[in-house]
Amino acid sequence: MLVARNRSRCLHARHARLLTALVWILLCGPAIALAQETLAQRAPVPRAIILPPTVVAGAQATLAVVDGAGRLLPGVAVEISVGQTGAGSAASPLEKVTTDATGRATFLVPGDPGAMVAKISDRRITISSTAAVEKEPPPQAGPADDASIVKISSYPRFLAVLDRFTIEGRGFRGAADSNRVFLGDQPCLVVASSPVSLVILPGVHIPIGSIALRVRAGGSDAGPMPVTGVLLDFTGPADAPTAGAEGKLILHVHGTTEPLTVEVRNASPEIVQLVRGNLQRLGTSGGEQNIAPVELKFLASGNYVVTARLVGPDASNSRGGN
Numbered sequence: 001m002l003v004a005r006n007r008s009r010c011l012h013a014r015h016a017r018l019l020t021a022l023v024w025i026l027l028c029g030p031a032i033a034l035a036q037e038t039l040a041q042r043a044p045v046p047r048a049i050i051l052p053p054t055v056v057a058g059a060q061a062t063l064a065v066v067d068g069a070g071r072l073l074p075g076v077a078v079e080i081s082v083g084q085t086g087a088g089s090a091a092s093p094l095e096k097v098t099t100d101a102t103g104r105a106t107f108l109v110p111g112d113p114g115a116m117v118a119k120i121s122d123r124r125i126t127i128s129s130t131a132a133v134e135k136e137p138p139p140q141a142g143p144a145d146d147a148s149i150v151k152i153s154s155y156p157r158f159l160a161v162l163d164r165f166t167i168e169g170r171g172f173r174g175a176a177d178s179n180r181v182f183l184g185d186q187p188c189l190v191v192a193s194s195p196v197s198l199v200i201l202p203g204v205h206i207p208i209g210s211i212a213l214r215v216r217a218g219g220s221d222a223g224p225m226p227v228t229g230v231l232l233d234f235t236g237p238a239d240a241p242t243a244g245a246e247g248k249l250i251l252h253v254h255g256t257t258e259p260l261t262v263e264v265r266n267a268s269p270e271i272v273q274l275v276r277g278n279l280q281r282l283g284t285s286g287g288e289q290n291i292a293p294v295e296l297k298f299l300a301s302g303n304y305v306v307t308a309r310l311v312g313p314d315a316s317n318s319r320g321g322n
Helices: none
Strands: 021-023 031-035 046-050 054-056 060-067 077-083 095-098 104-108 114-121 126-134 151-156 158-160 165-170 179-183 189-193 197-201 209-217 220-235 246-254 261-266 272-274 279-283 291-298 304-310 317-319
Touching (some): 046 114, 151 220, 158 304, 179 189, 179 220, 246 261, 272 304, 279 291, 291 304
Parallel strands (some): 031 220, 054 126, 158 220
Antiparallel strands (some): 021 031, 031 304, 060 104, 077 095, 077 114, 114 126, 151 165, 165 197, 179 209, 189 197, 209 220, 220 246, 246 291
């Protein structure tokens, strides 16, 4: 899942070499340990729909569609509906949008609160994503509380600089490019947006360590807010794996000495098995090394992918006051 311009950075290693993190600039953005001989040339197929977690009924919002390699996909038709909760409830009529050259699509959210579903259906795949639909919050008294003023209610304390993150608040714009988000003095890409939440992709140019987050929309600014940017990567066995062999990946955290919680997922269970489960949460050691070992067993020879991303309280949102 990638930005409109192909900003993925992939380090491909043969089996006999040290495994390096294949870190996609992903909207689902984990660090990835990859071993492979060749890359198959296939037509891109949609893998996921990225929505802002909360949208506003009757207001604009922007979604994005990505393929399995993290690329934003243009020309993909997406169906949008809002279903009411409870017995006998009915869904709103379908709205159809098509992603533009950037792989995103701006649309008008159906006018009823509920659960909004965005869906892609064709002869190859069926995928969907959901977002909560809320009513427009009532205006507050006083110019400082005007709905056009950008106010951040929550943002992540730690963020992976090659992963997406979400901020919540109000005063954002439903058209993604009408919002400007900065980490330090570097702009980020807004991949999905609504008046109350943004999904943001930092990118390879963002430094790790302490950095300030700022948001600008409609001439209003919020921030700076302190965050810590971190980089996740893997190292692994230098020898070519064989069926039945055991090994270990080492997940490294760069940019902080604080222990963090990561989710590790095995995307190739037919090739490797993670000893503690193919989906697991691990705590990193903290300190200068700040690592987490991941034990694995090779079931067969072949290409395999293991991913890791920040989760838990480390990636949860801090309350904002801007």
